[in-house]
Amino acid sequence: MLSVEQVHFHYDSDTPQVVPHAVLQGVDLEVKKGSFVALLGHNGCGKSTLAKHFNALLLPSGGRVLVDGLDTAAAENTYPVRRMVGMVLQNPDNQLVSTIVEEDVAFGPENLGLPPETIRERVDEALRAVDMWEYRDHSPHKLSGGQKQRIAIAGVLAMHPDCIVLDEPTAMLDPRGRREVLDTVCRLNREQGMTVVLITHYMEEAAMADRVVVMDEGKVLTDGTPQVVFANGDLLRSVGLDVPQPTALCAALRARGVDLPSDILTPEECAAALLERMKK
Amino acid sequence: MLNDITLGQYFPGNSLLHRLDPRMKLTLTMLFIVLVFIPRNWISLCGAVVLLAVTVALSRLPIKLLWRSVKPILLIVAFTAVLQIFYVTGGTVLVQLGPVKITTQGLNNAAFIAVRIACLVMGSSLLTYTTTPTALTDAIEYMLAPLKVLRVNAHEIAMMMTIALRFIPTLVEETGKIMSAQKARGADMESGGLIQRVKALVPIIIPLFVSSFRRAYDLAMAMECRCYQGGEGRTRMKKLCSAPRDWIALAVYLLVLAVLIALNVRFGSVLN
Numbered sequence: 001m002l003s004v005e006q007v008h009f010h011y012d013s014d015t016p017q018v019v020p021h022a023v024l025q026g027v028d029l030e031v032k033k034g035s036f037v038a039l040l041g042h043n044g045c046g047k048s049t050l051a052k053h054f055n056a057l058l059l060p061s062g063g064r065v066l067v068d069g070l071d072t073a074a075a076e077n078t079y080p081v082r083r084m085v086g087m088v089l090q091n092p093d094n095q096l097v098s099t100i101v102e103e104d105v106a107f108g109p110e111n112l113g114l115p116p117e118t119i120r121e122r123v124d125e126a127l128r129a130v131d132m133w134e135y136r137d138h139s140p141h142k143l144s145g146g147q148k149q150r151i152a153i154a155g156v157l158a159m160h161p162d163c164i165v166l167d168e169p170t171a172m173l174d175p176r177g178r179r180e181v182l183d184t185v186c187r188l189n190r191e192q193g194m195t196v197v198l199i200t201h202y203m204e205e206a207a208m209a210d211r212v213v214v215m216d217e218g219k220v221l222t223d224g225t226p227q228v229v230f231a232n233g234d235l236l237r238s239v240g241l242d243v244p245q246p247t248a249l250c251a252a253l254r255a256r257g258v259d260l261p262s263d264i265l266t267p268e269e270c271a272a273a274l275l276e277r278m279k280k
Numbered sequence: 281m282l283n284d285i286t287l288g289q290y291f292p293g294n295s296l297l298h299r300l301d302p303r304m305k306l307t308l309t310m311l312f313i314v315l316v317f318i319p320r321n322w323i324s325l326c327g328a329v330v331l332l333a334v335t336v337a338l339s340r341l342p343i344k345l346l347w348r349s350v351k352p353i354l355l356i357v358a359f360t361a362v363l364q365i366f367y368v369t370g371g372t373v374l375v376q377l378g379p380v381k382i383t384t385q386g387l388n389n390a391a392f393i394a395v396r397i398a399c400l401v402m403g404s405s406l407l408t409y410t411t412t413p414t415a416l417t418d419a420i421e422y423m424l425a426p427l428k429v430l431r432v433n434a435h436e437i438a439m440m441m442t443i444a445l446r447f448i449p450t451l452v453e454e455t456g457k458i459m460s461a462q463k464a465r466g467a468d469m470e471s472g473g474l475i476q477r478v479k480a481l482v483p484i485i486i487p488l489f490v491s492s493f494r495r496a497y498d499l500a501m502a503m504e505c506r507c508y509q510g511g512e513g514r515t516r517m518k519k520l521c522s523a524p525r526d527w528i529a530l531a532v533y534l535l536v537l538a539v540l541i542a543l544n545v546r547f548g549s550v551l552n
Contacts (some may be wrong), residue, residue, distance in 0.1 A: 084504075086506075089502055091495075097446060119517040228402065
């Protein structure tokens with residue numbers, strides 16, 4: 001689906017004397033159709049920059065990005081790529097265009113030049129998919145952050161993308177809003193087979209994915225299932241990240257000689273493993 | 281203080297006026313403004329008032345709401361009326377204080393103009409009460425479309441209006457936050473003379489400006505992500521469609537226009 005091959009990127013500098021800072025330094029990544037990939041990394045590691053390469057917002061300075069076989073660098077591919085790869089940004093307030101929810105969701109399909117009846121169908125379908133259909137004639141500024149972010153997801157869904165890239169969609173939300181957005185994203189991935197790339201700061205969110213990619217200094221540091229990646233707590237901590245709390249708890253107990261598995265990610269798994277251990 | 285700003289003043293309803301095509305409502309409002317300025321005598325003005333009364337009745341809006349729209353401009357109405365009383369001469373002199381005269385003609389003109397302005401405001405507020413901002417924007421986009429020959433891009437104007445409407449509440453909210461933040465840092469906004477107060481606004485306006493540029497940048501990126509390429513090749517989910525009732529309304533207004541002109545000719549002018 002998404003294929004990143006040896007991508008380098010640096011912003012053009014205004015003064016020739018200054019060597020431009022390389023944001024991406026040879027990233028290789030392959031995202032398969034229907035997978036749920038979490039992209040982790042501390043601030044400035046290049047994960048947002050990488051995300052902007054997925055839908056041709058930025059073009060690589062070296063290497064190439066292919067979306068379903070289309071090279072993002074070719075001008076004629078820009079809009080097909082943007083239709084295929086939908087993007088949800090961090091601030092829910094700054095990505096809604098219209099004063100009415102359903103008209104905002106219609107914005108994307110309208111840009112694609114679809115006939116009105118098709119747009120209507122897609123808008124209704126997208127709003128139902130994010131569970132916001134009852135709010136279709138509300139005005140976005142009266143909704144909560146989580147609801148606004150779900151509207152933004154609906155706006156992307158209405159374009160019938162093959163993949164959704166979410167750039168820290170929960171960073172500005174309260175815990176309840178985060179829950180709503182993540183549930184929606186997980187449901188889209190599991191029930192509709194939507195390819196999801198989730199960029200996040202929260203280890204608990206990354207644990208929900210079926211693959212975690214950790215970035216540091218413009219490169220991919222580790223890549224694997226959450227169980228494998230989070231088992232290596234020291235490496236993560238060395239680049240300013242952490243492991244989910246249940247994983248950390250189990251690791252601490254293991255260090256004290258309690259026999260617990262190393263692939264614990266969620267509180268539920270942790271509780272079950274502890275219970276199992278105590279029964280012995 | 282910033283919480284009572286309402287976005288537009290749309291009053292939800294399903295009256296005949298609500299259901300009229302926004303393009304026709306816009307046309308009728310402009311026609312009504314002309315209608316209010318045509319009468320030269322009281323009988324003719326009565327015609328315009330009756331038309332307004334019928335339109336108001338059809339809108340099923342509470343009278344209180346319309347009163348609210350007229351209230352803020354009462355001062356202007358009063359001021360204009362007073363000016364008329366003092367400046368217009370002619371007719372019988374009622375009161376004379378040195379050079380200042382109050383004449384019957386002056387009173388007549390003052391009353392006439394007061395009624396005229398009140399009608400004007402009520403008539404045009406009917407448009408915003410019965411039309412959503414979005415419908416209004418769509419109507420403006422449609423009606424400006426012929427200006428393409430003059431290189432006016434109606435779609436861009438409408439898009440700017442939509443975005444402005446969308447961001448007004450967001451920016452109002454943000455202004456409140458910045459004000460609190462500056463107050464927490466000891467900014468004094470409530471005391472001092474006019475100049476001092478204006479100066480006190482600077483630390484609010486600058487952060488607001490900076491943050492709106494950041495928002496603009498984000499929004500532009502979000503719009504690009506959603507394949508926005510300007511008005512070219514874009515379709516709309518909601519199409520404006522006119523029904524027979526729109527044309528009947530237009531016919532009624534045009535008929536009233538003709539009648540008012542006829543009344544003008546028949547009864548002459550009472551204005552000086």
